[in-house]
Amino acid sequence: MKVNHHALELEQNYLFSEVAKRIRKYQAEHPERELLKLSIGDVTRPLSRIITEEMKTAAEEMSHAETFHGYGAEQGEPFLREAIAAYYHKRGIAVDAEDVFVSDGAKCDLGNLCDLFDADNTVLLPNPVYPVYYDTSIMAGRRVIFADGTKENGFLPMPDHSVHADIIYLCSPNNPTGAVYSKEQLAEWVQYAxxxxxLILFDAAYEAYIRDPELPHSIFEIAGAANCAIEINSLSKTAGFTGVRCGWTVVPRTLQFDGASLHDMWxxxxxxxxxxxxxxxxxxAAKVFTEEGLRAVQQDIDYYMENARILKEALAKAGIHSVGGENAPYVWMQCPENADSWTFFDTLLYQYGIAGTPGVGFGTAGQGWLRFSSFGTRETVTKAAAYLAAL
Incomplete structure (x- = not known):
């Protein structure tokens, strides 16, 4: 038996596993100190009551023969796919329920979509980038090239039309930087594709955090995208489903590559x-997309975005440049005094008990930067902000 040697090309530790390892070491050495955790982007607010009540009702149905449900439809239950399509329609975005596939989350779909593509493809990734895009491409044995995000371009890299790519990953609002592409910028990416x-694989997992009405929530707001893009989304951060697991992928039936329908293949x-x-x-999940459900989850989104505002304000007081936090739940800060990411991570952790995520863990273009998540409690964020403002 032979193993997949491409899997051995990955870094030994997944970024967030390494962060957790260092935090555990710090806590073992300093059990008396409080940890202000702003690193891994897990939510802290509980599910809305109307969502858990719907779960209870559905669970009760499972205990009665006349309302029991076994295996479901391969694409997801029609009632949920139709609710998701209607969610797009409210923004004037044409998405057909027949093109919606329900899953257990965006991360899995982003990796599993690789099953559809030959290894002999060149993958273009933004740098810095969510590790799953890079890791799954390497594990599949594909060539990977990068479009570098920088302070100068606002961490919104644009395509180099002299460079060829077959598969393009885009994330907007971006994880880790919190930067968001405009419609004009996405139109250029569609043109490049x-x-x-x-093919563009568009990760829209944080679209619900966009506040600027001029910014696009979906790649399908761009003319021509239905012929060159797949969109992946999730309720993990929109509705606090990190421990519940539900997401979706939109694969338009208009997508045809190499004589094959990607919709049919998926x-x-x-x-x-x-x-x-x-x-x-x-x-x-379907309850989330009702009027009362959307109002309920918006309260949590507003809570987290206020956290982001507090963090950005603290960094501004300290004279530290940051990106994101205005239309995304992540704040991307430049490390002071040209410190490298892991050194500054350790400094914050050991001097103030603040845990962020080193930017270099998201790619070489993240060196010298650190990501803060706004998904912590208000108490944690406020305490951390007081330290950050005094840096």
Whole structure:
């Protein structure tokens, strides 16, 4: 038996595992000190009551023969796919429920979509980048090239039309930088994809945090995107589903590559390798998209965005440059005095008990930067902000 040697090309520790390892070491050495955790982007607010009540109702149905549900539809229950399509329609975005595939989260879909593509493809990634894009591409044995985000371009890299790519990953609002592409910028990426007969994999997991009405929430707001893009989204950060697990991917039936329908290929892949998201969870997810559900989750989004505002304000008081935090739940700060990411991570941790995420862990262009998550409690964020303002 031979192993996949491409998997051995990955860094030994996943970024967030290394962060957790260092935090555990710090806590073992300083058990008396409080940890102000602003690193891994897990939510801290509980699920809305109307969502958990819907889960209870659905669970009760499972105990009665006349309302019991076994295996579900391969693409997800029609009631949820229709609710997701309607969510797009409210923004004037044309998405058909038939093109929606329900899953257990964006991370899994972002990795599993690789099953559809030959290894002989060049993947273009923004740098810095969510590690899953890079790791899954390397594990599949694909060539990877980068478009570098910088302070000068606002960490919104644009395509180099002299460079060819086959698969393009974009994330807007971006994780880790919190930067958000404009419609004009996304239109140029769509044009680039069309020029190269390339596919865009668009991660929209943080679109609910966009506050500027001029900024796009979906790649499908851009003309021509339905012929060159797949969109991936999730309720993890929108509705606090990190421990519940529900997401979706939109694969338009108009997508044709190499003489094949990507929609049909994804349907076949899902039917083969995925038994579906729990009926109880899908009922809860559908509740999110009701008027009362959207109002409830907006309260949590507003809470986290206020956290982001507090962090950005503290950094501004200290004269420290930051990106994000205005239309995204992440604040991307430049390390003071040209410190490297891991050195500054250790400084914050050991001097103030603040845990961020080193920017270099997201790629070489993240060296000298640190990411803060606004998903902590208000108490944690306020305490951390007081220290940051005095840096």
């Amino acid at each position: 069309q020029e190269n007969s390339a 349907f076949r892949r899902m039917a083969t390798k995925y038994n579906g998201t729990s009926y109880i969870i899908q009922r809860a």
